[in-house]
Amino acid sequence: MKRIPIGLVFPGQGTQKAGMGEIWRESPSWKLTETISEATGEDVSRLLLHTPAEQLLRTDLAQLSVFSVGVIAHAEAVRTGVLDGAVIACAGHSLGEYTALAAAGALTVEAAARLVAVRGRAMRDAARARAGTMGVLVAAPLNDVEELVRLLRSDGAEIWVANVNAPGQTVLSGSAEAIELAADQAPSIGAKAIRLQVGGAFHSPYMAPAAEALGHALNTTVFAPAHLPVVANVDGEPHAAGSEWPGLATRQLTSPVQWEKSVRTLTGRLGCRRLVELGPGRTLTGMIRRITPETEVASVDSPDAPGSM
Structure with a gap:
Protein backbone atom coordinates (compact mmCIF):
# COMPACT_ATOMS: atom_id res chain seq x y z
CA MET A 1 0.00 0.00 0.00
CA LYS A 2 1.31 3.44 -0.94
CA ARG A 3 2.37 5.54 2.05
CA ILE A 4 0.81 8.96 2.59
CA PRO A 5 3.16 11.82 1.59
CA ILE A 6 3.94 13.89 4.69
CA GLY A 7 5.38 17.35 5.23
CA LEU A 8 7.04 18.22 8.54
CA VAL A 9 6.66 21.74 9.97
CA PHE A 10 8.45 23.32 12.92
CA PRO A 11 7.35 26.29 15.05
CA GLY A 12 9.34 29.40 15.88
CA GLN A 13 9.95 31.86 18.66
CA GLY A 14 6.93 32.66 20.83
CA THR A 15 6.00 29.03 21.49
CA GLN A 16 8.46 28.70 24.39
CA LYS A 17 7.33 28.35 28.00
CA ALA A 18 8.93 27.57 31.35
CA GLY A 19 9.52 23.86 31.96
CA MET A 20 8.83 22.98 28.35
CA GLY A 21 11.35 20.14 28.44
CA GLU A 22 9.81 18.29 31.37
CA ILE A 23 7.58 16.06 29.23
CA TRP A 24 10.62 15.00 27.15
CA ARG A 25 13.27 14.43 29.83
CA GLU A 26 12.61 10.67 30.18
CA SER A 27 12.69 10.04 26.44
CA PRO A 28 15.84 8.58 24.83
CA SER A 29 16.14 11.63 22.57
CA TRP A 30 16.64 13.89 25.61
CA LYS A 31 20.35 13.14 25.21
CA LEU A 32 20.30 15.63 22.34
CA THR A 33 20.33 18.37 25.00
CA GLU A 34 23.93 17.36 25.69
CA THR A 35 24.79 17.58 21.99
CA ILE A 36 23.24 21.04 21.68
CA SER A 37 24.80 22.24 24.92
CA GLU A 38 28.26 21.22 23.74
CA ALA A 39 27.73 22.93 20.37
CA THR A 40 26.44 26.23 21.82
CA GLY A 41 27.98 26.57 25.27
CA GLU A 42 24.52 26.86 26.87
CA ASP A 43 23.14 24.50 29.49
CA VAL A 44 20.17 23.37 27.42
CA SER A 45 18.84 20.94 30.01
CA ARG A 46 18.63 23.77 32.54
CA LEU A 47 17.15 26.05 29.88
CA LEU A 48 14.32 23.61 29.16
CA LEU A 49 13.63 22.61 32.75
CA HIS A 50 14.42 25.47 35.12
CA THR A 51 14.58 28.80 33.31
CA PRO A 52 11.79 31.22 34.40
CA ALA A 53 9.24 32.36 31.83
CA GLU A 54 10.37 36.00 31.97
CA GLN A 55 13.95 34.97 31.17
CA LEU A 56 12.74 32.89 28.23
CA LEU A 57 11.45 36.09 26.66
CA ARG A 58 15.09 36.88 25.87
CA THR A 59 15.42 36.32 22.14
CA ASP A 60 18.52 34.15 22.14
CA LEU A 61 17.23 31.84 24.91
CA ALA A 62 13.76 31.62 23.39
CA GLN A 63 15.15 30.55 20.03
CA LEU A 64 17.52 27.94 21.42
CA SER A 65 14.82 26.44 23.64
CA VAL A 66 12.27 26.13 20.83
CA PHE A 67 14.88 24.70 18.46
CA SER A 68 15.96 22.12 21.06
CA VAL A 69 12.44 20.88 21.73
CA GLY A 70 11.76 20.68 17.99
CA VAL A 71 14.88 18.58 17.43
CA ILE A 72 13.96 16.26 20.32
CA ALA A 73 10.37 15.89 19.08
CA HIS A 74 11.57 15.04 15.58
CA ALA A 75 14.12 12.53 16.85
CA GLU A 76 11.49 10.83 18.99
CA ALA A 77 9.00 10.74 16.12
CA VAL A 78 11.59 9.06 13.92
CA ARG A 79 12.72 6.67 16.68
CA THR A 80 9.19 5.53 17.56
CA GLY A 81 7.93 5.38 13.99
CA VAL A 82 4.90 7.61 14.57
CA LEU A 83 5.40 9.26 11.18
CA ASP A 84 3.39 6.61 9.39
CA GLY A 85 4.03 7.92 5.90
CA ALA A 86 6.70 9.09 3.50
CA VAL A 87 8.26 12.41 4.57
CA ILE A 88 8.81 14.34 1.35
CA ALA A 89 9.44 17.93 2.50
CA CYS A 90 9.94 20.20 5.52
CA ALA A 91 9.35 23.83 6.46
CA GLY A 92 9.73 25.93 9.58
CA HIS A 93 8.33 29.25 10.73
CA SER A 94 11.17 31.78 11.14
CA LEU A 95 13.48 30.12 13.71
CA GLY A 96 11.78 26.81 12.87
CA GLU A 97 13.50 26.88 9.49
CA TYR A 98 16.71 25.76 11.23
CA THR A 99 14.94 22.79 12.81
CA ALA A 100 13.53 21.98 9.38
CA LEU A 101 17.01 22.12 7.83
CA ALA A 102 18.29 19.68 10.43
CA ALA A 103 15.30 17.35 9.91
CA ALA A 104 15.79 17.49 6.14
CA GLY A 105 19.45 16.53 6.38
CA ALA A 106 20.77 19.88 5.18
CA LEU A 107 22.54 20.51 8.51
CA THR A 108 23.73 18.37 11.37
CA VAL A 109 22.05 19.09 14.69
CA GLU A 110 25.33 20.56 15.96
CA ALA A 111 25.71 22.90 12.99
CA ALA A 112 22.09 24.01 13.16
CA ALA A 113 22.39 24.62 16.92
CA ARG A 114 25.47 26.80 16.44
CA LEU A 115 23.66 28.86 13.82
CA VAL A 116 20.62 29.24 16.08
CA ALA A 117 22.88 30.50 18.87
CA VAL A 118 24.55 33.03 16.56
CA ARG A 119 21.19 34.10 15.13
CA GLY A 120 19.60 34.62 18.54
CA ARG A 121 22.49 36.68 19.88
CA ALA A 122 22.70 38.76 16.69
CA MET A 123 18.96 39.51 16.76
CA ARG A 124 19.12 40.39 20.45
CA ASP A 125 22.01 42.78 19.82
CA ALA A 126 20.28 44.38 16.82
CA ALA A 127 17.12 44.92 18.86
CA ARG A 128 19.10 46.55 21.66
CA ALA A 129 20.77 48.87 19.18
CA ARG A 130 17.49 49.87 17.50
CA ALA A 131 14.35 49.33 19.56
CA GLY A 132 11.27 48.06 17.78
CA LEU A 196 3.01 41.20 20.65
CA GLN A 197 5.43 40.93 23.56
CA VAL A 198 8.61 40.56 21.55
CA GLY A 199 12.13 41.84 21.93
CA GLY A 200 12.50 43.61 18.59
CA ALA A 201 11.23 44.42 15.10
CA PHE A 202 12.04 41.06 13.56
CA HIS A 203 11.87 40.34 9.82
CA SER A 204 12.34 44.01 9.01
CA PRO A 205 15.23 46.30 8.02
CA TYR A 206 15.84 46.81 11.76
CA MET A 207 17.52 43.39 11.67
CA ALA A 208 20.12 44.34 9.03
CA PRO A 209 23.03 44.22 11.53
CA ALA A 210 21.93 40.75 12.63
CA ALA A 211 21.76 39.60 9.01
CA GLU A 212 25.34 40.71 8.49
CA ALA A 213 26.57 38.81 11.55
CA LEU A 214 24.54 35.72 10.74
CA GLY A 215 25.61 35.81 7.10
CA HIS A 216 29.24 35.31 8.08
CA ALA A 217 28.33 32.26 10.20
CA LEU A 218 26.17 30.82 7.43
CA ASN A 219 28.92 31.23 4.86
CA THR A 220 31.35 29.28 7.02
CA THR A 221 28.89 26.46 7.81
CA VAL A 222 28.90 23.17 5.90
CA PHE A 223 25.52 22.33 4.34
CA ALA A 224 24.79 19.00 2.67
CA PRO A 225 25.05 19.38 -1.13
CA ALA A 226 21.60 17.83 -1.55
CA HIS A 227 18.83 17.19 0.93
CA LEU A 228 15.08 16.74 1.36
CA PRO A 229 13.29 19.85 0.04
CA VAL A 230 12.78 22.64 2.59
CA VAL A 231 10.30 25.37 1.69
CA ALA A 232 11.96 28.70 2.44
CA ASN A 233 10.32 31.51 4.39
CA VAL A 234 11.55 34.23 2.06
CA ASP A 235 9.94 32.96 -1.15
CA GLY A 236 7.65 30.05 -0.24
CA GLU A 237 9.59 27.87 -2.69
CA PRO A 238 11.19 24.44 -2.16
CA HIS A 239 14.98 24.31 -2.05
CA ALA A 240 17.00 21.09 -1.96
CA ALA A 241 20.56 22.31 -2.49
CA GLY A 242 22.66 23.26 0.51
CA SER A 243 24.46 25.97 -1.46
CA GLU A 244 21.27 28.04 -1.57
CA TRP A 245 20.76 28.34 2.18
CA PRO A 246 23.38 30.90 3.25
CA GLY A 247 21.68 33.46 1.03
CA LEU A 248 18.12 32.40 1.86
CA ALA A 249 18.69 32.34 5.62
CA THR A 250 20.47 35.70 5.60
CA ARG A 251 17.59 37.33 3.70
CA GLN A 252 15.10 35.77 6.08
CA LEU A 253 16.08 38.13 8.92
CA THR A 254 15.02 41.25 7.02
CA SER A 255 12.26 39.77 4.83
CA PRO A 256 8.66 38.76 5.55
CA VAL A 257 7.94 35.14 6.47
CA GLN A 258 5.74 33.83 3.66
CA TRP A 259 4.10 31.13 5.75
CA GLU A 260 0.76 30.97 3.96
CA LYS A 261 2.52 30.53 0.60
CA SER A 262 4.85 27.94 2.14
CA VAL A 263 1.94 25.81 3.34
CA ARG A 264 0.25 26.06 -0.06
CA THR A 265 3.50 24.93 -1.70
CA LEU A 266 3.77 21.94 0.65
CA THR A 267 0.18 20.83 0.08
CA GLY A 268 -0.11 21.87 -3.56
CA ARG A 269 2.93 21.54 -5.78
CA LEU A 270 4.82 19.17 -3.46
CA GLY A 271 1.77 16.98 -2.82
CA CYS A 272 1.88 16.66 0.98
CA ARG A 273 -1.43 15.14 2.04
CA ARG A 274 -0.61 15.37 5.74
CA LEU A 275 1.34 18.02 7.65
CA VAL A 276 2.84 17.18 11.03
CA GLU A 277 3.93 19.91 13.44
CA LEU A 278 6.83 18.92 15.68
CA GLY A 279 7.84 20.99 18.70
CA PRO A 280 6.22 23.02 21.46
CA GLY A 281 2.57 23.98 21.11
CA ARG A 282 0.21 23.80 18.15
CA THR A 283 0.50 27.29 16.70
CA LEU A 284 1.26 26.12 13.16
CA THR A 285 -1.52 23.53 13.28
CA GLY A 286 -4.03 26.34 13.80
CA MET A 287 -2.58 28.36 10.93
CA ILE A 288 -2.60 25.39 8.58
CA ARG A 289 -6.26 24.71 9.29
CA ARG A 290 -7.04 28.30 8.27
CA ILE A 291 -4.92 28.11 5.13
CA THR A 292 -6.00 24.72 3.81
CA PRO A 293 -8.84 23.18 5.87
CA GLU A 294 -8.92 20.08 3.69
CA THR A 295 -5.36 19.07 4.60
CA GLU A 296 -4.89 16.48 7.32
CA VAL A 297 -2.81 17.94 10.15
CA ALA A 298 -1.34 16.48 13.34
CA SER A 299 0.95 17.57 16.16
CA VAL A 300 3.85 15.95 17.98
CA ASP A 301 4.19 18.20 21.02
CA SER A 302 4.77 15.44 23.57
CA PRO A 303 5.99 11.82 23.72
CA ASP A 304 2.34 10.81 24.06
CA ALA A 305 1.52 11.75 20.48
CA PRO A 306 -0.78 9.25 18.70
CA GLY A 307 0.79 6.02 17.57
CA SER A 308 0.82 6.94 13.88
CA MET A 309 0.52 10.15 11.90
Whole structure:
Protein backbone atom coordinates (compact mmCIF):
# COMPACT_ATOMS: atom_id res chain seq x y z
CA MET A 1 0.00 0.00 0.00
CA LYS A 2 1.31 3.44 -0.94
CA ARG A 3 2.37 5.54 2.05
CA ILE A 4 0.81 8.96 2.59
CA PRO A 5 3.16 11.82 1.59
CA ILE A 6 3.94 13.89 4.69
CA GLY A 7 5.38 17.35 5.23
CA LEU A 8 7.04 18.22 8.54
CA VAL A 9 6.66 21.74 9.97
CA PHE A 10 8.45 23.32 12.92
CA PRO A 11 7.35 26.29 15.05
CA GLY A 12 9.34 29.40 15.88
CA GLN A 13 9.95 31.86 18.66
CA GLY A 14 6.93 32.66 20.83
CA THR A 15 6.00 29.03 21.49
CA GLN A 16 8.46 28.70 24.39
CA LYS A 17 7.33 28.35 28.00
CA ALA A 18 8.93 27.57 31.35
CA GLY A 19 9.52 23.86 31.96
CA MET A 20 8.83 22.98 28.35
CA GLY A 21 11.35 20.14 28.44
CA GLU A 22 9.81 18.29 31.37
CA ILE A 23 7.58 16.06 29.23
CA TRP A 24 10.62 15.00 27.15
CA ARG A 25 13.27 14.43 29.83
CA GLU A 26 12.61 10.67 30.18
CA SER A 27 12.69 10.04 26.44
CA PRO A 28 15.84 8.58 24.83
CA SER A 29 16.14 11.63 22.57
CA TRP A 30 16.64 13.89 25.61
CA LYS A 31 20.35 13.14 25.21
CA LEU A 32 20.30 15.63 22.34
CA THR A 33 20.33 18.37 25.00
CA GLU A 34 23.93 17.36 25.69
CA THR A 35 24.79 17.58 21.99
CA ILE A 36 23.24 21.04 21.68
CA SER A 37 24.80 22.24 24.92
CA GLU A 38 28.26 21.22 23.74
CA ALA A 39 27.73 22.93 20.37
CA THR A 40 26.44 26.23 21.82
CA GLY A 41 27.98 26.57 25.27
CA GLU A 42 24.52 26.86 26.87
CA ASP A 43 23.14 24.50 29.49
CA VAL A 44 20.17 23.37 27.42
CA SER A 45 18.84 20.94 30.01
CA ARG A 46 18.63 23.77 32.54
CA LEU A 47 17.15 26.05 29.88
CA LEU A 48 14.32 23.61 29.16
CA LEU A 49 13.63 22.61 32.75
CA HIS A 50 14.42 25.47 35.12
CA THR A 51 14.58 28.80 33.31
CA PRO A 52 11.79 31.22 34.40
CA ALA A 53 9.24 32.36 31.83
CA GLU A 54 10.37 36.00 31.97
CA GLN A 55 13.95 34.97 31.17
CA LEU A 56 12.74 32.89 28.23
CA LEU A 57 11.45 36.09 26.66
CA ARG A 58 15.09 36.88 25.87
CA THR A 59 15.42 36.32 22.14
CA ASP A 60 18.52 34.15 22.14
CA LEU A 61 17.23 31.84 24.91
CA ALA A 62 13.76 31.62 23.39
CA GLN A 63 15.15 30.55 20.03
CA LEU A 64 17.52 27.94 21.42
CA SER A 65 14.82 26.44 23.64
CA VAL A 66 12.27 26.13 20.83
CA PHE A 67 14.88 24.70 18.46
CA SER A 68 15.96 22.12 21.06
CA VAL A 69 12.44 20.88 21.73
CA GLY A 70 11.76 20.68 17.99
CA VAL A 71 14.88 18.58 17.43
CA ILE A 72 13.96 16.26 20.32
CA ALA A 73 10.37 15.89 19.08
CA HIS A 74 11.57 15.04 15.58
CA ALA A 75 14.12 12.53 16.85
CA GLU A 76 11.49 10.83 18.99
CA ALA A 77 9.00 10.74 16.12
CA VAL A 78 11.59 9.06 13.92
CA ARG A 79 12.72 6.67 16.68
CA THR A 80 9.19 5.53 17.56
CA GLY A 81 7.93 5.38 13.99
CA VAL A 82 4.90 7.61 14.57
CA LEU A 83 5.40 9.26 11.18
CA ASP A 84 3.39 6.61 9.39
CA GLY A 85 4.03 7.92 5.90
CA ALA A 86 6.70 9.09 3.50
CA VAL A 87 8.26 12.41 4.57
CA ILE A 88 8.81 14.34 1.35
CA ALA A 89 9.44 17.93 2.50
CA CYS A 90 9.94 20.20 5.52
CA ALA A 91 9.35 23.83 6.46
CA GLY A 92 9.73 25.93 9.58
CA HIS A 93 8.33 29.25 10.73
CA SER A 94 11.17 31.78 11.14
CA LEU A 95 13.48 30.12 13.71
CA GLY A 96 11.78 26.81 12.87
CA GLU A 97 13.50 26.88 9.49
CA TYR A 98 16.71 25.76 11.23
CA THR A 99 14.94 22.79 12.81
CA ALA A 100 13.53 21.98 9.38
CA LEU A 101 17.01 22.12 7.83
CA ALA A 102 18.29 19.68 10.43
CA ALA A 103 15.30 17.35 9.91
CA ALA A 104 15.79 17.49 6.14
CA GLY A 105 19.45 16.53 6.38
CA ALA A 106 20.77 19.88 5.18
CA LEU A 107 22.54 20.51 8.51
CA THR A 108 23.73 18.37 11.37
CA VAL A 109 22.05 19.09 14.69
CA GLU A 110 25.33 20.56 15.96
CA ALA A 111 25.71 22.90 12.99
CA ALA A 112 22.09 24.01 13.16
CA ALA A 113 22.39 24.62 16.92
CA ARG A 114 25.47 26.80 16.44
CA LEU A 115 23.66 28.86 13.82
CA VAL A 116 20.62 29.24 16.08
CA ALA A 117 22.88 30.50 18.87
CA VAL A 118 24.55 33.03 16.56
CA ARG A 119 21.19 34.10 15.13
CA GLY A 120 19.60 34.62 18.54
CA ARG A 121 22.49 36.68 19.88
CA ALA A 122 22.70 38.76 16.69
CA MET A 123 18.96 39.51 16.76
CA ARG A 124 19.12 40.39 20.45
CA ASP A 125 22.01 42.78 19.82
CA ALA A 126 20.28 44.38 16.82
CA ALA A 127 17.12 44.92 18.86
CA ARG A 128 19.10 46.55 21.66
CA ALA A 129 20.77 48.87 19.18
CA ARG A 130 17.49 49.87 17.50
CA ALA A 131 14.35 49.33 19.56
CA GLY A 132 11.27 48.06 17.78
CA THR A 133 8.28 45.81 18.21
CA MET A 134 5.63 43.80 16.36
CA GLY A 135 1.85 43.53 16.18
CA VAL A 136 -0.76 41.37 14.46
CA LEU A 137 -3.66 42.57 12.34
CA VAL A 138 -6.45 40.00 12.39
CA ALA A 139 -9.40 39.64 9.99
CA ALA A 140 -8.25 42.03 7.24
CA PRO A 141 -7.25 40.85 3.74
CA LEU A 142 -3.53 41.00 3.02
CA ASN A 143 -4.00 43.58 0.23
CA ASP A 144 -5.70 45.96 2.66
CA VAL A 145 -2.96 45.50 5.26
CA GLU A 146 -0.26 46.12 2.65
CA GLU A 147 -2.03 49.30 1.54
CA LEU A 148 -2.28 50.53 5.13
CA VAL A 149 1.43 49.87 5.61
CA ARG A 150 2.21 51.71 2.37
CA LEU A 151 0.23 54.76 3.50
CA LEU A 152 1.87 54.80 6.91
CA ARG A 153 5.32 54.57 5.39
CA SER A 154 4.52 57.36 2.93
CA ASP A 155 3.91 59.52 6.01
CA GLY A 156 7.31 58.59 7.42
CA ALA A 157 6.39 55.68 9.70
CA GLU A 158 8.90 52.86 9.98
CA ILE A 159 6.70 49.80 9.50
CA TRP A 160 6.78 46.66 7.36
CA VAL A 161 4.89 43.41 6.84
CA ALA A 162 6.83 40.79 8.79
CA ASN A 163 4.79 37.55 8.59
CA VAL A 164 2.00 36.50 6.25
CA ASN A 165 0.79 33.70 8.47
CA ALA A 166 -2.68 32.78 7.20
CA PRO A 167 -5.74 34.40 5.65
CA GLY A 168 -6.67 37.28 7.95
CA GLN A 169 -3.49 37.05 10.04
CA THR A 170 -0.65 39.40 9.13
CA VAL A 171 2.17 40.44 11.46
CA LEU A 172 3.71 43.90 11.24
CA SER A 173 7.14 44.99 12.41
CA GLY A 174 8.69 48.39 13.03
CA SER A 175 9.00 51.19 15.53
CA ALA A 176 6.71 51.20 18.58
CA GLU A 177 5.13 54.44 17.33
CA ALA A 178 4.42 52.97 13.90
CA ILE A 179 2.87 49.79 15.33
CA GLU A 180 0.64 51.99 17.52
CA LEU A 181 -0.43 53.98 14.47
CA ALA A 182 -1.31 50.76 12.64
CA ALA A 183 -3.30 49.56 15.65
CA ASP A 184 -5.21 52.84 15.78
CA GLN A 185 -6.08 52.62 12.09
CA ALA A 186 -6.80 48.89 12.03
CA PRO A 187 -10.59 49.35 12.31
CA SER A 188 -10.54 51.35 9.05
CA ILE A 189 -9.77 48.11 7.19
CA GLY A 190 -11.94 45.90 9.39
CA ALA A 191 -9.01 44.56 11.39
CA LYS A 192 -8.37 43.96 15.05
CA ALA A 193 -4.89 44.74 16.33
CA ILE A 194 -3.02 42.56 18.82
CA ARG A 195 0.25 43.78 20.34
CA LEU A 196 3.01 41.20 20.65
CA GLN A 197 5.43 40.93 23.56
CA VAL A 198 8.61 40.56 21.55
CA GLY A 199 12.13 41.84 21.93
CA GLY A 200 12.50 43.61 18.59
CA ALA A 201 11.23 44.42 15.10
CA PHE A 202 12.04 41.06 13.56
CA HIS A 203 11.87 40.34 9.82
CA SER A 204 12.34 44.01 9.01
CA PRO A 205 15.23 46.30 8.02
CA TYR A 206 15.84 46.81 11.76
CA MET A 207 17.52 43.39 11.67
CA ALA A 208 20.12 44.34 9.03
CA PRO A 209 23.03 44.22 11.53
CA ALA A 210 21.93 40.75 12.63
CA ALA A 211 21.76 39.60 9.01
CA GLU A 212 25.34 40.71 8.49
CA ALA A 213 26.57 38.81 11.55
CA LEU A 214 24.54 35.72 10.74
CA GLY A 215 25.61 35.81 7.10
CA HIS A 216 29.24 35.31 8.08
CA ALA A 217 28.33 32.26 10.20
CA LEU A 218 26.17 30.82 7.43
CA ASN A 219 28.92 31.23 4.86
CA THR A 220 31.35 29.28 7.02
CA THR A 221 28.89 26.46 7.81
CA VAL A 222 28.90 23.17 5.90
CA PHE A 223 25.52 22.33 4.34
CA ALA A 224 24.79 19.00 2.67
CA PRO A 225 25.05 19.38 -1.13
CA ALA A 226 21.60 17.83 -1.55
CA HIS A 227 18.83 17.19 0.93
CA LEU A 228 15.08 16.74 1.36
CA PRO A 229 13.29 19.85 0.04
CA VAL A 230 12.78 22.64 2.59
CA VAL A 231 10.30 25.37 1.69
CA ALA A 232 11.96 28.70 2.44
CA ASN A 233 10.32 31.51 4.39
CA VAL A 234 11.55 34.23 2.06
CA ASP A 235 9.94 32.96 -1.15
CA GLY A 236 7.65 30.05 -0.24
CA GLU A 237 9.59 27.87 -2.69
CA PRO A 238 11.19 24.44 -2.16
CA HIS A 239 14.98 24.31 -2.05
CA ALA A 240 17.00 21.09 -1.96
CA ALA A 241 20.56 22.31 -2.49
CA GLY A 242 22.66 23.26 0.51
CA SER A 243 24.46 25.97 -1.46
CA GLU A 244 21.27 28.04 -1.57
CA TRP A 245 20.76 28.34 2.18
CA PRO A 246 23.38 30.90 3.25
CA GLY A 247 21.68 33.46 1.03
CA LEU A 248 18.12 32.40 1.86
CA ALA A 249 18.69 32.34 5.62
CA THR A 250 20.47 35.70 5.60
CA ARG A 251 17.59 37.33 3.70
CA GLN A 252 15.10 35.77 6.08
CA LEU A 253 16.08 38.13 8.92
CA THR A 254 15.02 41.25 7.02
CA SER A 255 12.26 39.77 4.83
CA PRO A 256 8.66 38.76 5.55
CA VAL A 257 7.94 35.14 6.47
CA GLN A 258 5.74 33.83 3.66
CA TRP A 259 4.10 31.13 5.75
CA GLU A 260 0.76 30.97 3.96
CA LYS A 261 2.52 30.53 0.60
CA SER A 262 4.85 27.94 2.14
CA VAL A 263 1.94 25.81 3.34
CA ARG A 264 0.25 26.06 -0.06
CA THR A 265 3.50 24.93 -1.70
CA LEU A 266 3.77 21.94 0.65
CA THR A 267 0.18 20.83 0.08
CA GLY A 268 -0.11 21.87 -3.56
CA ARG A 269 2.93 21.54 -5.78
CA LEU A 270 4.82 19.17 -3.46
CA GLY A 271 1.77 16.98 -2.82
CA CYS A 272 1.88 16.66 0.98
CA ARG A 273 -1.43 15.14 2.04
CA ARG A 274 -0.61 15.37 5.74
CA LEU A 275 1.34 18.02 7.65
CA VAL A 276 2.84 17.18 11.03
CA GLU A 277 3.93 19.91 13.44
CA LEU A 278 6.83 18.92 15.68
CA GLY A 279 7.84 20.99 18.70
CA PRO A 280 6.22 23.02 21.46
CA GLY A 281 2.57 23.98 21.11
CA ARG A 282 0.21 23.80 18.15
CA THR A 283 0.50 27.29 16.70
CA LEU A 284 1.26 26.12 13.16
CA THR A 285 -1.52 23.53 13.28
CA GLY A 286 -4.03 26.34 13.80
CA MET A 287 -2.58 28.36 10.93
CA ILE A 288 -2.60 25.39 8.58
CA ARG A 289 -6.26 24.71 9.29
CA ARG A 290 -7.04 28.30 8.27
CA ILE A 291 -4.92 28.11 5.13
CA THR A 292 -6.00 24.72 3.81
CA PRO A 293 -8.84 23.18 5.87
CA GLU A 294 -8.92 20.08 3.69
CA THR A 295 -5.36 19.07 4.60
CA GLU A 296 -4.89 16.48 7.32
CA VAL A 297 -2.81 17.94 10.15
CA ALA A 298 -1.34 16.48 13.34
CA SER A 299 0.95 17.57 16.16
CA VAL A 300 3.85 15.95 17.98
CA ASP A 301 4.19 18.20 21.02
CA SER A 302 4.77 15.44 23.57
CA PRO A 303 5.99 11.82 23.72
CA ASP A 304 2.34 10.81 24.06
CA ALA A 305 1.52 11.75 20.48
CA PRO A 306 -0.78 9.25 18.70
CA GLY A 307 0.79 6.02 17.57
CA SER A 308 0.82 6.94 13.88
CA MET A 309 0.52 10.15 11.90
